[in-house]
Amino acid sequence: MDVKIREAEDADRDLFWKATLDTAWGDIPDDEKVHISRMEFDQYFKRAAQPYLEDGQNKLFIAADEKGHILGYTLLGKSVPFYSPKPYGFVFDIFVTDDARRKGVARNLLEFAFGWFKTQGLEKVKLEVAESNERAKALYLKMGFRSERYVMGRRLR
Numbered sequence: 001m002d003v004k005i006r007e008a009e010d011a012d013r014d015l016f017w018k019a020t021l022d023t024a025w026g027d028i029p030d031d032e033k034v035h036i037s038r039m040e041f042d043q044y045f046k047r048a049a050q051p052y053l054e055d056g057q058n059k060l061f062i063a064a065d066e067k068g069h070i071l072g073y074t075l076l077g078k079s080v081p082f083y084s085p086k087p088y089g090f091v092f093d094i095f096v097t098d099d100a101r102r103k104g105v106a107r108n109l110l111e112f113a114f115g116w117f118k119t120q121g122l123e124k125v126k127l128e129v130a131e132s133n134e135r136a137k138a139l140y141l142k143m144g145f146r147s148e149r150y151v152m153g154r155r156l157r
Ligand SMILES: CC(C)(COP(=O)(O)OP(=O)(O)OC[C@H]1O[C@@H](n2cnc3c(N)ncnc32)[C@H](O)[C@@H]1OP(=O)(O)O)[C@@H](O)C(=O)NCCC(=O)NCCS
Pocket: 023, 093, 094, 095, 096, 097, 100, 101, 102, 103, 104, 105, 106, 107, 108, 128, 129, 130, 133, 134, 135, 136, 138, 139, 140, 142
């Protein structure tokens, strides 16, 4: 598939929010979901995530086909670890529309991301993925990512 990647425009924001909220909601562990409704979650998440989208350092890129139909997006940025002043690239989110899946769109977006990070002088890229998100984990493994840290949790009663 011929995939073109461009910077997002304001008109792309609705798709971004809808898809990001769906993915983020799906990633919440079941035992934490019982305390929050979908509507409350959407409002809370949007308020918390909005600064990342508005931050001039982070960039939302759109993948489209040759006719301009949107196939997906990725939100890219930078992060600095506590143990070193050296920043790394961070893939905040990646999404591909249902009809365009398993056609290499996410691979294209990630390859684009690797190139974009290099132009920013970065030498490493990281991301986070929910333990339950098997297709995303398969994508990242295929693209050369390896697990470096686990987030662990348990109920207190
Ligand atoms: C995860 C996601 C981005 C993958 O997008 P995609 O365009 O379908 O992925 P690609 O076609 O580029 O796949 C590249 C490789 O990733 C792996 N992969 C992707 N989807 C997979 C799936 N459903 N099952 C198993 N492996 C998968 C495969 O190795 C694939 O290569 P192959 O098709 O040659 O076997 C897409 O399923 C999606 O948008 N999911 C919902 C949002 C989401 O979960 N985002 C991740 C947030 S951390």
